[in-house]
Amino acid sequence: MITLVKNAKIVTQNDGREILEGDILIDGNEIVEVKPGINEKAERIIDAENRIAIPGLVNGHTHIPMGLLRGYGEDLPLQEWLEKKIWPTEPKLTREGIRKGSLLGMAESIRSGVTSFNEMYVYHVDETAKAAEQIGIRIEIPRAMFDLVPGRERDDELAACETFISGWKGKSPLIVPTVSCHAPYTCSEELMIKAKETAQREHLKFHIHISETRKEMLDIVKNKGKYPFEYMDSIGLLDENSIYAHAGWVTKREIALAGKKKAGIVHCPISNLKLATGGICPITEYDAAGANVALGTDGAASNNSLNMFETMKMAALLQKHHYWKADVIPTQKIFDFATINGAKALGINAGSIEKGKLADIVLLDKGANMVPEHDIIANLVYSAGPQNVTDVIIDGKLVMRGRKIQTIDEEKLLQDLSGFQIPKV
Amino acid sequence: MITLVKNAKIVTQNDGREILEGDILIDGNEIVEVKPGINEKAERIIDAENRIAIPGLVNGHTHIPMGLLRGYGEDLPLQEWLEKKIWPTEPKLTREGIRKGSLLGMAESIRSGVTSFNEMYVYHVDETAKAAEQIGIRIEIPRAMFDLVPGRERDDELAACETFISGWKGKSPLIVPTVSCHAPYTCSEELMIKAKETAQREHLKFHIHISETRKEMLDIVKNKGKYPFEYMDSIGLLDENSIYAHAGWVTKREIALAGKKKAGIVHCPISNLKLATGGICPITEYDAAGANVALGTDGAASNNSLNMFETMKMAALLQKHHYWKADVIPTQKIFDFATINGAKALGINAGSIEKGKLADIVLLDKGANMVPEHDIIANLVYSAGPQNVTDVIIDGKLVMRGRKIQTIDEEKLLQDLSGFQIPKV
Numbered sequence: 001m002i003t004l005v006k007n008a009k010i011v012t013q014n015d016g017r018e019i020l021e022g023d024i025l026i027d028g029n030e031i032v033e034v035k036p037g038i039n040e041k042a043e044r045i046i047d048a049e050n051r052i053a054i055p056g057l058v059n060g061h062t063h064i065p066m067g068l069l070r071g072y073g074e075d076l077p078l079q080e081w082l083e084k085k086i087w088p089t090e091p092k093l094t095r096e097g098i099r100k101g102s103l104l105g106m107a108e109s110i111r112s113g114v115t116s117f118n119e120m121y122v123y124h125v126d127e128t129a130k131a132a133e134q135i136g137i138r139i140e141i142p143r144a145m146f147d148l149v150p151g152r153e154r155d156d157e158l159a160a161c162e163t164f165i166s167g168w169k170g171k172s173p174l175i176v177p178t179v180s181c182h183a184p185y186t187c188s189e190e191l192m193i194k195a196k197e198t199a200q201r202e203h204l205k206f207h208i209h210i211s212e213t214r215k216e217m218l219d220i221v222k223n224k225g226k227y228p229f230e231y232m233d234s235i236g237l238l239d240e241n242s243i244y245a246h247a248g249w250v251t252k253r254e255i256a257l258a259g260k261k262k263a264g265i266v267h268c269p270i271s272n273l274k275l276a277t278g279g280i281c282p283i284t285e286y287d288a289a290g291a292n293v294a295l296g297t298d299g300a301a302s303n304n305s306l307n308m309f310e311t312m313k314m315a316a317l318l319q320k321h322h323y324w325k326a327d328v329i330p331t332q333k334i335f336d337f338a339t340i341n342g343a344k345a346l347g348i349n350a351g352s353i354e355k356g357k358l359a360d361i362v363l364l365d366k367g368a369n370m371v372p373e374h375d376i377i378a379n380l381v382y383s384a385g386p387q388n389v390t391d392v393i394i395d396g397k398l399v400m401r402g403r404k405i406q407t408i409d410e411e412k413l414l415q416d417l418s419g420f421q422i423p424k425v
Numbered sequence: 426m427i428t429l430v431k432n433a434k435i436v437t438q439n440d441g442r443e444i445l446e447g448d449i450l451i452d453g454n455e456i457v458e459v460k461p462g463i464n465e466k467a468e469r470i471i472d473a474e475n476r477i478a479i480p481g482l483v484n485g486h487t488h489i490p491m492g493l494l495r496g497y498g499e500d501l502p503l504q505e506w507l508e509k510k511i512w513p514t515e516p517k518l519t520r521e522g523i524r525k526g527s528l529l530g531m532a533e534s535i536r537s538g539v540t541s542f543n544e545m546y547v548y549h550v551d552e553t554a555k556a557a558e559q560i561g562i563r564i565e566i567p568r569a570m571f572d573l574v575p576g577r578e579r580d581d582e583l584a585a586c587e588t589f590i591s592g593w594k595g596k597s598p599l600i601v602p603t604v605s606c607h608a609p610y611t612c613s614e615e616l617m618i619k620a621k622e623t624a625q626r627e628h629l630k631f632h633i634h635i636s637e638t639r640k641e642m643l644d645i646v647k648n649k650g651k652y653p654f655e656y657m658d659s660i661g662l663l664d665e666n667s668i669y670a671h672a673g674w675v676t677k678r679e680i681a682l683a684g685k686k687k688a689g690i691v692h693c694p695i696s697n698l699k700l701a702t703g704g705i706c707p708i709t710e711y712d713a714a715g716a717n718v719a720l721g722t723d724g725a726a727s728n729n730s731l732n733m734f735e736t737m738k739m740a741a742l743l744q745k746h747h748y749w750k751a752d753v754i755p756t757q758k759i760f761d762f763a764t765i766n767g768a769k770a771l772g773i774n775a776g777s778i779e780k781g782k783l784a785d786i787v788l789l790d791k792g793a794n795m796v797p798e799h800d801i802i803a804n805l806v807y808s809a810g811p812q813n814v815t816d817v818i819i820d821g822k823l824v825m826r827g828r829k830i831q832t833i834d835e836e837k838l839l840q841d842l843s844g845f846q847i848p849k850v
Contacts, residue, residue: 108792325701371845414793414796
């Protein structure tokens with residue numbers, strides 16, 4: 001199908017970071033032309049007069065079904081929240097619950113201008129992949145593994161990971177399997193090494209939590225005699241195909257090392273603050289060192305939303321606050337982190353509106369919070385929100401039009417889930 | 426006019442913090458009944474099935490026309506931003522610009538669930554008051570004063586303040602004049618004392634910035650031999666009718682003093698971070714000490730939005746981060762700060778949905794970001810946003826219905842302002 005988006009203000013995110021008034025021509029799932037006055041015949045024309053077109057935002061780290069636990073166990077200390085609320089509940093979530101919870105998180109993501117995300121979850125992950133196909137959102141998804149907890153065996157975990165990969169690799173343009181270990185404190189060295197080998201053999205990304213809390217960082221120092229990134233490097237896990245979520249409790253030496261290896265670093269500012277981890281991911285320094293910095297929401301249980309506009313704003317504000325320096329990082333960089341860097345971390349050919357890129361595009365209105373337009377990038381990073389998202393194109397398909405998601409019965413889904421009860425533990 | 430809101434989930438914010446399923450009966454500008462199954466005849470019935478009714482949010486500190494400067498001078502250090510961009514520009518804003526900029530900020534506020542705000546500005550403030558009457562939002566507004574800058578004389582400032590008060594006091598149910606000095610570092614002691622005397626004589630609130638930056642705090646210590654709140658107290662400015670914005674750089678002794686005097690403290694977390702002031706307003710401690718804590722957005726030039734949902738979330742997150750303690754402050758407290766405490770700071774009979782209160786009420790839908798509903802207060806503080814605000818009632822009038830502002834031609838306003846040019850300095 002040929003789609004033509006007409007008369008938008010296009011924030012291209014191309015190398016020159018050009019902002020154009022013009023049209024976007026899409027053939028199938030690919031952007032084939034971006035310029036003013038395209039007169040090609042199209043089967044679908046979207047009038048974007050007075051609207052802004054941006055590359056779809058990339059959520060670099062989330063646990064999408066956890067929206068089911070949004071607001072569950074608030075106002076508790078972190079360990080009590082995890083041990084008494086989250087961990088006992090998750091294995092009890094049903095296949096049907098995970099399916100609906102995944103659709104819920106995806107609907108919220110789409111409404112927040114997100115066209116792709118980097119998932120990490122353990123339970124019924126097939127349902128999440130199927131939900132993504134159904135709603136039409138692009139995801140990278142593993143069957144995540146951990147073996148240092150009771151009831152989890154390394155070989156079973158690796159087998160489940162392999163099964164998931166063989167079930168999904170190359171099966172859908174939207175679903176790319178990944179390999180994921182939960183964290184260095186929940187996974188044996190053997191599991192992590194084998195997992196990374198699998199990822200390399202299958203040419204897939206490797207995704208892991210690291211240095212989210214001070215305690216886990218210090219435990220690794222104590223047990224391994226190395227700081228976490230140095231430990232990761234020593235066992236072959238630190239390269240440009242590895243994506244590290246959080247990475248807030250780090251030394252300058254580790255930042256330099258992650259930069260040198262061009263690792264993917266996903267900062268999840270809201271979750272870090274909500275869980276009071278105390279660490280601020282030094283994205284300004286990672287970026288300067290050469291790491292590929294992206295942004296994520298983390299799961300909605302610890303956020304409690306999946307709003308990447310909010311995450312961009314929070315990421316920028318926290319850097320300013322952390323360094324006591326209002327100009328510590330350019331606004332454009334923050335927008336890059338949420339678009340082109342996110343796409344690069346996930347290894348997808350998106351993140352900018354350019355010829356040859358995948359057609360993952362979001363249209364925004366210019367509501368009262370987006371006027372005047374002295375600095376459109378600042379408006380996107382600091383002022384925009386889900387209220388401005390009108391249309392979402394993913395892989396060339398119009399997944400949301402005029403604020404209505406086209407691919408699922410969202411109203412029925414929300415009705416089903418509004419009274420969702422936490423399973424008895 | 427009798428208005429009946431039917432079948433809402435009502436977050437009352439009454440003393441018991443009850444959440445009811447039921448109806449709200451409004452006679453004129455007053456709530457006259459809140460309970461299930463009201464069958465009173467009403468001229469207007471609002472079906473709020475599947476929606477949440479909350480007391481309108483109170484923005485405790487803003488400079489509403491500064492939305493005109495949203496995104497102007499981004500990525501600059503604070504002093505350069507102020508001295509090269511903001512301060513030279515503001516006096517050049519025209520009366521017409523201030524009028525439209527005020528309507529813009531008010532439209533954005535209403536869309537963010539704000540029904541009243543505490544304004545502080547110097548230029549063409551009559552236009553802001555008239556704009557509030559036109560759009561139908563409740564405001565407290567001064568002609569703010571400062572005399573320690575070239576071209577400003579104390580007597581002229583006081584005269585302008587008095588003229589504004591006599592022009593507006595008792596003239597409109599929506600507009601309450603206040604007395605405001607900009608800050609202790611821009612105002613002489615004589616001006617501040619006289620200003621507070623005026624406020625006391627007229628039974629009005631007194632509104633001032635304090636301890637926003639470390640430098641201004643240290644300058645006051647150097648010049649006055651006292652910490653800012655101690656200085657304010659020594660000249661009679663610290664009481665329950667004074668509203669202090671920012672108050673981030675403070676000693677424990679000052680917190681105790683502000684608490685003892687029951688001062689109003691307005692935390693503006695986003696502006697503080699954006700300007701990298703370095704100080705975090707210790708609202709948890711102020712609240713424990715007995716001060717009346719409220720929340721504000723500050724102006725959209727340093728925010729860059731007027732979104733009180735975002736401000737609630739940020740305020741909660743920053744306390745958790747600041748103290749490394751996820752349970753440092755209950756979520757309910759944060760919602761109180763933005764509703765009942767805000768109303769108390771402004772001295773308005775609102776902030777809760779109860780018999781006898783002013784009918785300032787906001788209806789929210791339960792979109793994908795508001796489901797499930799394990800904890801409705803957490804959903805309001807951490808998940809809700811302008812995308813959920815459907816209807817806004819202020820002073821009994823339906824100012825926004827079905828996401829359309831009823832009182833102004835918003836589309837035309839946005840069109841007029843979308844190309845707004847900064848006046849040449």
